[in-house]
Amino acid sequence: MDRDCELALVARVRAGDEAAFDAVVERFNTPLFNFLVRLSRRRDVAEDLLEETWLRFVARAPALREDTRLGPWLFTVARNLYASYCRSRLVEDSHVAGLIGLWPCGSPQPSPFESTAATESERRIEAALAALPVLYREALLLVGVQGLSIMEACEVCGISPEAMRQRVSRARARLARRLDEVAAPRLTGLREIET
Amino acid sequence: MTMHEADEELLRRLGCLRVLEPDAARLDRLRARCHATLLQRRHRAERRRTRAGFAARVLEPALVGGLSASYLLAILVVLLKLHGIL
DSSP states (O other): OOHHHHHHHHHHHHTTOHHHHHHHHHHHHHHHHHHHHHHHSOHHHHHHHHHHHHHHHHHHGGGOOTTOOHHHHHHHHHHHHHHHHHHHHHHHHHHSHHHHTTSOOOSOOOOHHHHHOSSHHHHHHHHHHHHSOHHHHHHHIIIIISOOOHHHHHHHHTSOHHHHHHHHHHHHHHHHHHHHHHHHHHHHTOOOOOO | OOHHHHHHHHHHHHHTSOOOOOOHHHHHHHHHHHHHHHHHHHHHHHHHHHHHHHIIIIIHHHHHHHHHHHHHHHHHHHHHHHTTOO
């Protein structure tokens, strides 16, 4: 979406145009969902947060600035909602902390992406991504997966461009290390067979 | 492979990851809800505009006209009193 088209869309959304709203949903719904589902690692949570993101968009549409950049704006709202969700979960978990030990727990559930990943390589990346700390994961999701620029991503996360650059670089290094760690034990299991 | 190339390769692989689609039925319901909100807001804005238009077209001229007429009437009364007619 070029900038002029985006500005026109913002003006129409501010005026309450349903077709413009649909165009924004068409463009950003899937990227936002993929960002949220990889961040939260749960499809149901991502669906709820996505819905709340759009409701906020509609509620705040008349107050949008004329030069609003829709991508960073929407990803910021989605990210804030995820942060609120984590905070509320933290409070809930602290209430039930005493009961956690009594709860039967099996192996950690694979993320929705892991279960649908077509290839082994994809599955490994999804698993490594899901295992990253959330700050690194969101940086890689925004820049690597969703293709936001460093400037847009730092706007979403509320940090300086330099801090964002560092975070992406560290996240990339961690992900690469993790992928190596996963690959290494499999290789050690391989032995040459005499022919 | 250099470090830079390895980074590029990793980013490329991240960019090619599978895309999951959200629930379409839920999206339709959400769309309908948002459309209703937008429509309601637009109607409210139109009503406000209509009310403001009525005030600008009718109420303001009537008020100005009424005040002007009463002012002229007051001048007339003063003039008639000066000439001893009243």
